[in-house]
Amino acid sequence: MRVAALCDIHGNLPALEAVLADVEREGVDAIVCGGDLVGGPFSVEVFDRLLSLQDVRFVRGNADRLVMEGDGEHGVDWSAERRRLGEPRLATIASWPLTVELETEGLGRTLFCHAIPSADEPIFTRITPDKDVAELLGDVEAKLVVCGHTHVQFDRQLASGLRVVNAGSVGVPYEGRRGAFWAVLGPMVELRRTEYDVEAAAVSIREAAGPTGEQHSGWLLEPPDPDEATAYFESQRGA
Numbered sequence: 001m002r003v004a005a006l007c008d009i010h011g012n013l014p015a016l017e018a019v020l021a022d023v024e025r026e027g028v029d030a031i032v033c034g035g036d037l038v039g040g041p042f043s044v045e046v047f048d049r050l051l052s053l054q055d056v057r058f059v060r061g062n063a064d065r066l067v068m069e070g071d072g073e074h075g076v077d078w079s080a081e082r083r084r085l086g087e088p089r090l091a092t093i094a095s096w097p098l099t100v101e102l103e104t105e106g107l108g109r110t111l112f113c114h115a116i117p118s119a120d121e122p123i124f125t126r127i128t129p130d131k132d133v134a135e136l137l138g139d140v141e142a143k144l145v146v147c148g149h150t151h152v153q154f155d156r157q158l159a160s161g162l163r164v165v166n167a168g169s170v171g172v173p174y175e176g177r178r179g180a181f182w183a184v185l186g187p188m189v190e191l192r193r194t195e196y197d198v199e200a201a202a203v204s205i206r207e208a209a210g211p212t213g214e215q216h217s218g219w220l221l222e223p224p225d226p227d228e229a230t231a232y233f234e235s236q237r238g239a
């Protein structure tokens, strides 16, 4: 099958709608939502939109876990998020696994996770040494690992032969240019960027999300540089 990987949407509904239009044109067989659906202005709408689609699989990200737990950092009012989402949606989020494995056309066994297969927070980047990435990922029988979490796309092959792809972030990319970032798996790995009306999205996000909306809309209008984001994440590794 061919699969679209959509990670780190973070409640950005305008970005998701634009990506879903592209996904539809692409004619994939399934969507994997790679974690961190919530933690943003339109989490309820994003959740309901994705749950209304056929052939969507979910893995749980750290933000999805934090909203279940009802607290945490990242400048998000998690208790307000919990109230908006309500118990039935929270129960669904609680049921999401850390990994989903699918057989993708031309690429073989493909393991989807948010950060690493065994946990939703550890960080690695496109410049993390192979041996450190291999250690974090642990024993992987799949040929390809697809993750998100750090909001910077990459496609790399470890010395072991394992291919590791970061699909990037739909809702809060750190790519130094505007858009929504995602990936198509099968028969090739395609790192994709979808353009949408970021100016309009920034206005609606600022209005919807109060103080945190200011930060979120700022990230959209002036996207952080991927090299700077990568250097920052490297400095946080193991810290």
Ligand SMILES: [Mn+2]
Binding pocket: 036, 061, 062, 063, 114, 148, 149, 150
């Ligand atoms: Mn995350």
